[in-house]
Amino acid sequence: MSATHFVILGNGISGITFARHLRKGNPHVQITVISGESPYFFSRTALMYVYMGQMKWEHLYPYELQFWGKNRITLKQAWVTALDVDAKKLSFDTGEDLSYDYLILATGSTPAFYYWPGQHLQGVQGLYTKQDLESMEINTSTHVNRAVVVGGGLIGIEMVEMLAYRKIPVTFMVRESRFWEQSLPKREADLVHRLLKEQDIDLRLGTELKEILPGVHGKVRAVRTSQGEEISCEFVGLATGVTPNVAFLKKSGIKIQRGVLVNSYFETSAPNVYAIGDCAEFEYAPGEGRKNIEQVWYTGRMHGETLAANFCTSPQPYAPGVWFNSAKFFEIEYQTYGVIAVEEGDEIQDFYWEHPSGKIAFRMQMDAGGKILGVLALGFRLRHEYFDRAIREGWSGLQVISTLHQANFDPEFFAPYHVAIQKSFQLQFGVSFPLPKRSLFHHLFGSSS
Amino acid sequence: MITVKNLGLGLFFLGVVAFTVLPFLGSYHLREDLVSSEVKEIHREKVKELLAPMYGFSYSSTYSFLQAYHQQLDPYNEALKVEGRWEEVIWEDYGFSLAKAALQGPSRDHPLLCLLLSLGSCLAGGLLFHLAKKKEESPGGAFAGIFHSSLTNRGLLGILVGSYLILFYVILYWFPAYLVSLVWMVEPLSKLLSGGPASQWFLYGLVYTLAILVMGIRMFSKYAGNRYQQLRTASVMFFQTAFAFLIPEVLVRLNQPYFDFKNIWPLDYDFFFDYQLSTFLSSGGLGLFMLAWGCLLIIVAVPVFTYFYGKRWYCSWVCGCGGLAETVGDSFRHLSDKSLKAWKWERWTIHGVLALAVVMTSLTLVNYFSGFKVLGDLTNQVHAFYGFAIGSAFAGVVGTGFYPLMGNRVWCRFGCPLAAYLGLVQRFKSRFRITTNGGQCISCGNCSTHCEMGIDVRAYAQQGQNIVRSSCVGCGICATVCPRGVLKLENGPEKDRIHDFPILIGRQTIQLKK
Ligand SMILES: Cc1cc2nc3c(=O)[nH]c(=O)nc-3n(C[C@H](O)[C@H](O)[C@H](O)COP(=O)(O)OP(=O)(O)OC[C@H]3O[C@@H](n4cnc5c(N)ncnc54)[C@H](O)[C@@H]3O)c2cc1C
Ligand code: SF4
Numbered sequence: 001m002s003a004t005h006f007v008i009l010g011n012g013i014s015g016i017t018f019a020r021h022l023r024k025g026n027p028h029v030q031i032t033v034i035s036g037e038s039p040y041f042f043s044r045t046a047l048m049y050v051y052m053g054q055m056k057w058e059h060l061y062p063y064e065l066q067f068w069g070k071n072r073i074t075l076k077q078a079w080v081t082a083l084d085v086d087a088k089k090l091s092f093d094t095g096e097d098l099s100y101d102y103l104i105l106a107t108g109s110t111p112a113f114y115y116w117p118g119q120h121l122q123g124v125q126g127l128y129t130k131q132d133l134e135s136m137e138i139n140t141s142t143h144v145n146r147a148v149v150v151g152g153g154l155i156g157i158e159m160v161e162m163l164a165y166r167k168i169p170v171t172f173m174v175r176e177s178r179f180w181e182q183s184l185p186k187r188e189a190d191l192v193h194r195l196l197k198e199q200d201i202d203l204r205l206g207t208e209l210k211e212i213l214p215g216v217h218g219k220v221r222a223v224r225t226s227q228g229e230e231i232s233c234e235f236v237g238l239a240t241g242v243t244p245n246v247a248f249l250k251k252s253g254i255k256i257q258r259g260v261l262v263n264s265y266f267e268t269s270a271p272n273v274y275a276i277g278d279c280a281e282f283e284y285a286p287g288e289g290r291k292n293i294e295q296v297w298y299t300g301r302m303h304g305e306t307l308a309a310n311f312c313t314s315p316q317p318y319a320p321g322v323w324f325n326s327a328k329f330f331e332i333e334y335q336t337y338g339v340i341a342v343e344e345g346d347e348i349q350d351f352y353w354e355h356p357s358g359k360i361a362f363r364m365q366m367d368a369g370g371k372i373l374g375v376l377a378l379g380f381r382l383r384h385e386y387f388d389r390a391i392r393e394g395w396s397g398l399q400v401i402s403t404l405h406q407a408n409f410d411p412e413f414f415a416p417y418h419v420a421i422q423k424s425f426q427l428q429f430g431v432s433f434p435l436p437k438r439s440l441f442h443h444l445f446g447s448s449s
Numbered sequence: 450m451i452t453v454k455n456l457g458l459g460l461f462f463l464g465v466v467a468f469t470v471l472p473f474l475g476s477y478h479l480r481e482d483l484v485s486s487e488v489k490e491i492h493r494e495k496v497k498e499l500l501a502p503m504y505g506f507s508y509s510s511t512y513s514f515l516q517a518y519h520q521q522l523d524p525y526n527e528a529l530k531v532e533g534r535w536e537e538v539i540w541e542d543y544g545f546s547l548a549k550a551a552l553q554g555p556s557r558d559h560p561l562l563c564l565l566l567s568l569g570s571c572l573a574g575g576l577l578f579h580l581a582k583k584k585e586e587s588p589g590g591a592f593a594g595i596f597h598s599s600l601t602n603r604g605l606l607g608i609l610v611g612s613y614l615i616l617f618y619v620i621l622y623w624f625p626a627y628l629v630s631l632v633w634m635v636e637p638l639s640k641l642l643s644g645g646p647a648s649q650w651f652l653y654g655l656v657y658t659l660a661i662l663v664m665g666i667r668m669f670s671k672y673a674g675n676r677y678q679q680l681r682t683a684s685v686m687f688f689q690t691a692f693a694f695l696i697p698e699v700l701v702r703l704n705q706p707y708f709d710f711k712n713i714w715p716l717d718y719d720f721f722f723d724y725q726l727s728t729f730l731s732s733g734g735l736g737l738f739m740l741a742w743g744c745l746l747i748i749v750a751v752p753v754f755t756y757f758y759g760k761r762w763y764c765s766w767v768c769g770c771g772g773l774a775e776t777v778g779d780s781f782r783h784l785s786d787k788s789l790k791a792w793k794w795e796r797w798t799i800h801g802v803l804a805l806a807v808v809m810t811s812l813t814l815v816n817y818f819s820g821f822k823v824l825g826d827l828t829n830q831v832h833a834f835y836g837f838a839i840g841s842a843f844a845g846v847v848g849t850g851f852y853p854l855m856g857n858r859v860w861c862r863f864g865c866p867l868a869a870y871l872g873l874v875q876r877f878k879s880r881f882r883i884t885t886n887g888g889q890c891i892s893c894g895n896c897s898t899h900c901e902m903g904i905d906v907r908a909y910a911q912q913g914q915n916i917v918r919s920s921c922v923g924c925g926i927c928a929t930v931c932p933r934g935v936l937k938l939e940n941g942p943e944k945d946r947i948h949d950f951p952i953l954i955g956r957q958t959i960q961l962k963k
Contacts, residue, residue: 054898381886
């Protein structure tokens with residue numbers, strides 16, 4: 001009898017986390033991981049650092065190359081073109097086939113383009129894959145007088161920073177009235193806008209891309225905006241979001257909406273086929289305030305962990321805890337825990353503090369009864385464990401702020417912003433609590449407890 | 450700003466050229482009275498007689514001078530060796546002191562001018578360059594671009610600089626006579642500080658200190674706004690200037706033993722050598738204090754401070770080798786090898802050197818207290834071997850010369866016996882750890898890439914596991930470079946410091962530890 005064969009399609013964070021945990025829990029099964037993009041798992045999140053000369057490609061591998069052999073995880077680099085769920089087999093572009101006992105779809109996302117005229121011109125691209133990084137290198141290797149980046153989200157601002165590093169003047173085109181409108185309240189977004197101005201980025205809010213205009217040899221020459229303005233450029237970065245990478249599955253008969261539909265056990269409509277990571281779409285949102293498609297690194301990892309645990313122990317539904325996320329806008333770090341409403345509302349009590357430098361900010365939202373809902377920090381670091389607990393246990397905002405020093409995660413000797421935040425909270429809400437004293441010893445030697 | 454930057458670069462090169470050319474300028478004229486004043490009494494008459502043919506000649510290069518010197522002395526020594534008359538052999542090498550005495554040239558006539566032209570212009574140029582560069586830096590922070598630079602990505606420039614450094618160290622340790630011209634230009638400073646003549650070690654100490662100071666200033670601007678980086682840089686600058694450079698010279702002026710109060714055995718491997726012990730014991734109260742101080746550092750300071758703060762209190766706040774690595778070597782930190790294989794090697798070599806130092810010191814002490822009856826001359830040979838292989842070749846040539854090729858902490862990671870000792874304490878009995886921030890790691894790998902000790906920080910961070918590796922010197926760069934605020938150097942309770950079963954926060958199905 002041959003060992004059960006698990007085939008994982010996609011070697012991103014979700015597929016690889018699944019493979020690792022499955023191997024930890026089960027030494028016997030046969031594991032094959034497939035990807036057309038790269039033979040080895042790499043950190044997609046760090047693509048920008050390679051372009052900026054801060055890392056080399058090989059630094060993106062979280063595991064040394066011998067790791068895979070040691071853990072008997074077979075890697076296969078090839079593109080899958082079709083899936084036959086009845087015959088339980090995958091077909092490759094090379095004409096080969098591969099049978100599976102269990103198939104895990106972890107195919108990630110692909111940049112969403114919206115059929116703009118000229119989007120296939122040379123010099124126009126998104127940023128998702130290793131190949132995108134390579135073409136960005138080529139597209140910007142000859143002189144670029146101006147680049148245009150379209151899309152006010154995280155990948156957009158990363159592309160802006162990459163281009164700015166190469167000293168290429170950038171126009172940053174954001175359809176909404178502010179940067180990353182779905183996640184940043186106005187004041188935080190304004191803070192980022194100021195930052196972009198400081199970096200000489202030509203920020204165009206409330207501006208949409210209408211078309212991309214060709215020059216000679218099929219290259220991009222300019223873009224036209226919704227205001228009818230023509231901006232000359234030799235490079236266009238399209239960062240208008242991502243969509244589940246499922247096009248090749250359309251004919252397989254598996255139920256697909258935007259992503260591969262799954263229940264809370266990651267089961268798809270086909271027997272023995274599961275989907276995790278960016279490509280999965282939950283039939284029902286996995287938790288309060290959560291989306292049906294979760295397209296971030298951390299959730300991909302949690303999907304992989306949960307599904308592997310379900311194969312190794314008794315199955316449990318996916319139950320994500322308190323939401324968290326982080327990002328970086330040029331030099332300014334962003335962290336969030338819990339849920340932050342981006343627009344003001346009656347049922348929400350808002351507390352916002354901003355440092356006089358205009359580069360550090362903290363927001364906490366509470367419900368009408370004063371219970372913490374979420375926090376958002378810019379320019380300094382907060383302790384995950386602290387807020388995970390505070391939000392899970394439903395602490396009052398007062399309790400959270402009065403012991404905020406315990407939440408500080410900035411390096412030693414950094415200015416203790418929590419003191420100013422605590423004072424500001426006392427003022428705004430007319431409450432008082434003793435501010436913790438730091439001894440001289442602690443000041444000098446930075447002992448945390 | 451481009452012009453200021455280029456001016457800085459130009460000045461720096463001028464300085465390097467002057468520093469490199471100076472040893473080739475001038476000529477050597479040996480006289481009998483010079484030999485009298487430089488050579489020890491027991492050899493004086495013989496050497497005077499042997500070198501007589503050199504008097505009155507002018508040697509235009511160090512090489513020809515040394516060749517003549519050896520032509521006169523070597524046959525005499527060889528003959529004695531053949532006859533087995535070991536006592537009479539002139540083991541001392543007078544090449545350096547005689548060359549220094551015999552030199553006539555610009556650096557002796559105009560030492561200050563030469564000093565300004567070489568080191569002075571290197572310093573000024575270096576400062577100008579870095580300050581101007583900082584102003585025109587493109588966004589991306591302190592670490593962007595290092596893999597696009599020939600100097601810091603093992604390109605041609607890196608190889609050239611590495612070769613230059615290696616050459617300098619080889620000459621310094623084994624052919625110091627070639628440096629006498631440079632030594633002359635720091636003679637006035639040595640006279641001013643210690644009252645005595647300058648040696649190659651004084652020259653080296655000065656260059657070393659100035660390099661740490663200038664590159665330290667660069668650190669202040671590179672890590673603007675990062676108080677941890679700035680404070681620890683200020684600390685190594687202070688300890689190098691005061692403790693390693695100035696205080697020992699002043700002690701000499703006061704007729705006290707030359708002593709670096711922050712150097713700790715076994716890095717300070719000759720602390721227990723017989724001549725050191727004799728010096729301490731024969732130098733009155735201060736000598737005894739030095740002996741007691743040195744022992745206290747080993748027995749009390751290392752375990753206690755390391756318990757509270759980790760080995761960083763020494764390696765990246767106090768130590769001179771660490772000071773150079775963290776300032777001059779800062780731009781090369783990412784070149785360290787991160788592989789598991791390198792980690793395996795590291796554990797063998799660094800503990801091997803520690804064992805060697807302990808064995809050597811024990812032998813020396815046994816021999817010393819038995820009045821040299823037990824092992825006789827053997828310890829001297831062990832000392833010579835250690836001094837050559839570890840003290841000079843490993844710590845100096847490989848440790849620093851290889852900065853642009855293997856990263857800035859080669860010695861600290863693979864060789865330093867004190868680091869091994871500190872590391873054992875840090876690993877097994879310390880409050881220090883690098884905490885990872887829940888589930889925030891995105892496995893980007895910045896932390897591992899820029900770790901100078903070659904620790905694969907990401908391997909721990911992405912599992913939510915604290916980092917408690919013995920080699921971590923607490924430089925704090927991983928925390929600085931992490932784009933998601935995942936890492937924090939902390940001193941905290943020993944309980945829960947080591948996670949055997951790390952948990953990534955984020956899911957409900959897994960019970961969180963309270
Ligand atoms: C530039 C950039 C920066 C990001 N930064 C962050 C961040 O800071 N924080 C964060 O939380 N998230 C970030 N993300 C999002 C995060 O990277 C994704 O959520 C995550 O990588 C998704 O992982 P996954 O395992 O679902 O799929 P993926 O990583 O997309 O992996 C899927 C793999 O499957 C392969 N594949 C797909 N179809 C086939 C096929 N038919 N045949 C063969 N192979 C196939 C793909 O080529 C790919 O290699 C970023 C994304 C990008 C592009
Ligand atoms: S730098 Fe930070 S986010 Fe990146 S791998 Fe290291 S700990 Fe994780």
